[in-house]
Amino acid sequence: AQTVTQSQPExxxxxxETVTLSCTYDTSESDYYLFWYKQPPSRQMILVIRQxxxxxxxxxxxxxxxxxxxxxxxxxxxxxxxxxxxxxMYFCALASGSRxxxxxxxxxxxxx
Amino acid sequence: xxxxxxxPRYKIIEKRQSVAFWCNPISGHATLYWYQQILGQGPKLLIxxxxxxxxxxxxxxxxxxxxxxxxxxxxxxxxxxxxxxxSAVYLCASSPxxxxxxxxxxxxxxxxxx
Numbered sequence: 001a002q003t004v005t006q007s008q009p010e011x012x013x014x015x016x017e018t019v020t021l022s023c024t025y026d027t028s029e030s031d032y033y034l035f036w037y038k039q040p041p042s043r044q045m046i047l048v049i050r051q052x053x054x055x056x057x058x059x060x061x062x063x064x065x066x067x068x069x070x071x072x073x074x075x076x077x078x079x080x081x082x083x084x085x086x087x088x089m090y091f092c093a094l095a096s097g098s099r100x101x102x103x104x105x106x107x108x109x110x111x112x
Numbered sequence: 113x114x115x116x117x118x119x120p121r122y123k124i125i126e127k128r129q130s131v132a133f134w135c136n137p138i139s140g141h142a143t144l145y146w147y148q149q150i151l152g153q154g155p156k157l158l159i160x161x162x163x164x165x166x167x168x169x170x171x172x173x174x175x176x177x178x179x180x181x182x183x184x185x186x187x188x189x190x191x192x193x194x195x196x197x198x199s200a201v202y203l204c205a206s207s208p209x210x211x212x213x214x215x216x217x218x219x220x221x222x223x224x225x226x
Contacts, residue, residue, distance in 0.1 A: 004154075006154075033212040035214075035215075042219065043201055043203075043219055043220045043222075044217065044219050045155075045203065045205070045215075045217035047214045047215075050212075050214065052212060091154055091155070095212060099157060099160065099168055100145060100157065100160075100205075100215055101157065102147075102154040102155045102156075103154050104153055104154040105152075105153070105154050
């Protein structure tokens, strides 16, 4: 079985500030992939960033970066220079074995 | 590149009625997923197809839910009979064969059972 846990149901950040969303996971597989998806009110799931478990280097995509701690099974998302358009539900996801499993999500509010 | 198409976008039915959702994945994508997303929760996998074979349907309530993927392309998800607790957004996603690949999602079908 594999699980993904997001312990922060809600987070808020001031525009232009930095925020970190937490995620922990569990899997018995040694080969897996981790993702952060963004879901705005339109419900369209948008991939934010992707991390291969075999890579030690943390993935980055412009203002988005991750802190991947494999031993601790932790995969947090850092959003720098937050923008109003970053406001959305963020889901951490694990692709392991044959399944793609999502966490319960963190609702991010960006305050102007 | 065309995205994942789902229809209908919205559906309201009475409990005990039947309903079907349709998904057209991105051309060439071997893997197709159906997820159920209850308001305020994360998506829960209902069924996963690899081409036209079922890879994982362990969380599909098989007494009332069924799904098929014809010729490894389009897929339909059916609920019969519907219950109030089936009210949710049903998301379809597809990806290439490699599980490390990005999954592309449709806009979902919002089902309300009254």
